[in-house]
Amino acid sequence: MTQQTSKIPISSIILDEDIYPRKGIDHKRVAIFSENIRDGFRFDPIEVEPCPDRPGWYRLLDGAHRWSAFKSTGVEEVEAIIKDLDGNDPLLYAAKKAIGPRQLTEDESRDTARRAYSGNASLSSVDIGKAIGRARRTVDSYIADLRAVNQMGLDIKIFRMNRLGIPQDRIAERLGLARTSFQYHLPKMATLPDSANGDLASGFTVAQVAQKHGWADPMVWSLALEGKNDHDRFKELGWGFCTWDNLKVTRKWEWNDCDKQFGDDWPGRIPAQLIAHILRYFTKPDDLVLDPMAGGGVTPDACLALGRRCWAFDMMDRPETRPEIEPFTWDISSDQGLLWPVSAKEKPDLVIFDPPYFDKKADSYDKKSISGLSRKAYLEFLEAFFILLKLNVKKKTRLAFINADWRDFQNTSAAEEKYKGGILIDDYIDILKRTGWYHTHIIQAPISSQRFNAGVVCAMQKKNILGVISRYVIILGTYH
Template structure:
């Protein structure tokens, strides 16, 4: 087994602490996540003022973000957070090469590979950035309850937002900023919240599994394995839990897609209530005290339908699903 030099481990640990601190994760949770005592974390943070100096020096010399990231062993989003420090949202979008959609249809053919890991159900960082730009302010605290591949915390770094991210899959070596937590809204655990903190999020960004889409790729304990009834019941209980644990002014961005069991079923034979559509989500949200202000269409790419699949669908008059929505809500 190859041994990693102590100085490299120290550098890696400093980078992890810096990233988590940059995302607004408190010292006690950083210590719990990484292992060192809180006093050690505090000592590391005292060194954080000079840690960015070498990457910043290289950026000033004209090196690209990817070059600086590779040289110093930092993730691209961390270097972007330095390169864009002090910039407004408009300038951040421009530097990142993201055109701003000023209407309620956001569509991208592919994800920005600089942000987030290769992950089932990966969503475009561009979509997260649009939500942040329109519905949050710089340095706001964002909550991502099901962070998956880390697109949201990565995008928050580039956009100058703090982020508390959680996921049932624990990856301490590669994603220490995504804290492990499994949401259990059964009767015994219905009030369980992942952290005890006075500060509460300004925006919740919730992108759960879209019912059983990609179910085979998710953990067997994922909500994608639930029945339709249990899935909707989970969402209802979860929306109540969110409301109990956030501020009255907290906004909620709920991302989900229409689900219809269209495979091998011609469109004319589909039945009412045979799927889960946007009205089902809106009914549950309103019932639990969340009221929508915007419904933004953010369709999934059609590239996932191969020519062979499209040909078969055409022959049988099967109507597939690309509909996906970003529903923005508040508590009135």
């Protein structure tokens, strides 16, 4: 079958070493090709694919020597087949093409196999072998050590997701495992924490054990605190417990800094201590918590530390570092309208909902984030979301809705702020009531003011700007 070719500028094509299977260009071969071109010899078209992160550029899949020869003879445009690999591994595709005219050397095969497997651990030795022209066993020997490390990583991911109460079918799907290979990992779960537990019992700290075993701190906390009650867990974590919603005489729900062991450095990250207080007051051990926009993962991390189960979702997909946050985009404009992410029968005991506070941080989130919506569309989204939520919870489920007044104060003195542009906390409460959610608590949990530097504060004072650091945790239920 002849494939369609296009003429593309040679200057828009690059040799991307990440997907080039050979150790380097053979300059003798390039010199022969250049001579052939000058003699009027016609070559087969080269093959390229669009560069994933450089619009308008192409990277070579096949024909590095022909491309080099064209460049050296001053040709400006070259005949090329622009491929859509449709998810196939570009390095392996390039390798398969490369071995047509000349086998890869032993070094090149080994290196290509290892790079391909490191980039995509679900590739089988057979698939890699077919692309590089080597037997499955040879490939097995090339990647044995990588596979061992990866298996360990996989077991830890399964352990973590299992501990958070994510159903097995969703774990298998998330990790790209067939049911049979998933069953093979399960028996290992019982003994996986033995070594870390042994170190904890010998007096090593959580941080030391986490470092030694390459586990995240919250996982080790979940082992270290197993069997303890909430009060003792708070004590060991060094999180003072707030007895009041907000009083000057005692601790407030206010933390100047996030506990950096929990959650990632994420735009709009909230302190784990805040989530832990919600969990302690409004759930019991082993309850199921749902976080529909989990961001940097502070809710699942706090749930690990306090022995709660957690289903977390976010539009940002980070399978390697946050397998427990399942990718899901809440999209009101889709054909079917807003959908619920899971078909599980079990319903959450608590929902912790910390959405983007209107367009604050819109630049930091994905283009499809609800922070990119107009004020009207943002409020409509919330209304549709709360209706859907009510349909998917139990009678006794609580909702902890975290948000702040949104006022356009950035460059405007307080007296000039317009009523119409803002979204205040009572606007949210109106929507919540309209959708059948009734609040029992409005807890003040201010954002730290320490993030404003002296220069910013001085400029605000000169212009009579009244900033916003108030943030609220509104606790609601669907009962009357």
